[in-house]
Amino acid sequence: MSLLSTTATIIDAPIQGAVTDWPYLEMLTRFALALALGLLIGLERERRKKEAGLRTFGFIAILGAVGASLGDNYAYIVLCLTGLLTIFLNIQDMRTHSGTELTTSAAMLVTCIAGILCGKGHTLTPAAIMVSSTALLAWKDILQGFSIGLTEGELRSALLLAILGIVIYPALPVGSIGPMGLIEPRAAWATVILIAGIGFVNYVLWKAFGTRGVAIAGFLGGLVNSSVTVNELASRVGLHASGAVAAAAYRGIILATSAMLMRNAVILALLAPGVAVAGGGALVAMLGASAFFVFYRRAPAHVAVVPQDAPPSDQIVLPFSLWSALKYGLIFLVLHILGVLTQKYFGNVGFYLVSLLGGAVSSASAVAAAASLAADGKLTLDAAATGAVIASLASVAINLPFVLRVPNRRFVLSIAVAMGVIAALGLAGMLLGESLASLVTGHFPIISLYQQGP
Structure with missing residues (x-):
């Protein structure tokens, strides 16, 4: 058996607990949705010049979708890896800027979960989650002003x-x-x-x-x-x-x-x-x-005549x-x-x-x-x-x-x-x-x- 055929056999071998027969168009749609949602929230982070930006969030969303497509165990592994990535990001940021990126870290975890949902075939739920999350990030100044004025x-x-x-x-x-x-x-x-x-x-x-x-x-x-x-x-x-x-x-x-x-x-x-x-x-x-x-x-x-000591009208x-x-x-x-x-x-x-x-x-x-x-x-x-x-x-x-x-x-x-x-x-x-x-x-x-x- 040639080396090429042996390699093909290893690649095509079924992975335990994984889905081996993927409908091409359906899976492509799931991955495309995950990528689009990751880029959406990544665009907002990129505009604010954060450490994790457009490409990072896009990769996290696709990684979550691929992990969910392989099976629940792979989805859990991907989520844990994303968590380790957020830890590394915060450690690196504390070394350079004396601060933490807790909001970006939370957004990365949400993006990973949304990607997992896309990989499982969900559409409206991950889209709603990501749009709402992006709005929370984009409306930072408005929400801060509201909370301060409350x-x-x-x-x-x-x-x-x-x-x-x-x-x-x-x-x-x-x-x-x-x-x-x-x-x-x-x-x-x-x-x-x-x-x-x-x-x-x-x-x-x-x-x-x-x-x-x-x-x-x-x-x-x-x-x-x-x-x-x-x-x-x-x-x-x-x-x-x-x-x-x-x-x-x-x-x-x-x-x-x-x-x-x-x-x-x-x-x-x-x-x-x-x-x-x-x-x-x-x-x-x-x-x-x-x-x-x-x-x-x-x-x-x-x-009526307002007295001088009257409260504000x-x-x-x-x-x-x-x-x-x-x-x-x-x-x-x-x-x-x-x-x-x-x-x-x-x-x-x-x-x-x-x-x-x-x-x-x-x-x-x-x-x-x-x-x-x-x-x-x-x-x-x-x-x-x-x-x-x-x-x-x-x-x-x-x-x-x-x-x-x-x-x-x-x-x-x-x-x-x-x-x-x-x-x-x-x-x-x-x-x-x-x-x-x-x-x-x-x-x-x-x-x-x-x-x-x-």
Whole structure:
């Protein structure tokens, strides 16, 4: 046997635990992806003039892919070799620069693991890991500036919010507990998380964008809970708030009310179109009034004289108050119990009272309940529409006390006028709702089919 044939036999001999029959195109795709991801993060390291750059990260990614293709044992060996390489890099850097390259070392290990995933046939997972890792490296200055500018109170608030949602909420029992199933711990705690979350998001937007972020926070917060959003925005308008702060809060509060009305209308349209038609007159009237106050009426400016010892006008308080969140959760729990009992013993009148109380806490839940009962044939079109409108009006009315505590009289008067007009048009639309529903269902009989039970 010739030397050439002997060498070929040795090369082609199967390695224990290795894959010997590799599909060429498939393996080429895996190696190409690993190389591309390694070059991506290596490019960032090269631009920062690090010891390990473009070629090093490319080699590490390919080495990981080849090791994974040979088998798990080879993948572990490659990972260990990469670890030894990082140790050598740090020792060499300490000798020359009196420092360490911990970030680059961590990036090398991540690159090796991503290469191993590519070698095993994964695509999206290693790509997501490497893109995220490259972003962390590229955004070094931004992240450092953010962490340096973060106050101790803001950090505590973020950790507290995480504890409320991640630690406590999953530990609460699922469903109703207690006599007659009146208590729903998770629903009550979800209200606490909601209040804290909206306050935190609003705080972040306010700090990042100033008064420009209030409109965004107002509308998005109104889609979740308008009362909480209005309370949060109103708390920003103190005696010494600037005109820009008062105007932004005014616009945000009206936008929160508009978002609440839009959300309720969409819920009705999806769950029970007939109820949406019956209550459409009131909802459209209130939406029209809200749009007028947002886009056409000039927002109020603050005219109070600021004393010389007044605090800074744009001072921002902490993201949220834990006591305030717990207080709203307790109120929600009490109203839920009263609503269930009232509905059980007083029938239709009890439903209206439930809608009123539910609208004061969460109009979305009250509107969804009205639409669901009507769709099941347990409520008439008029009763369901009336309950939905009552819930929406209650949500508008409950916001006024939050505004009345603001020491800016002109601001309070402007909000009170806007909410009064919105509520008055809602009541007028509710009175005309039955006639509008009869007119529409008369021309489009198919809509009335949604009101029939199963």
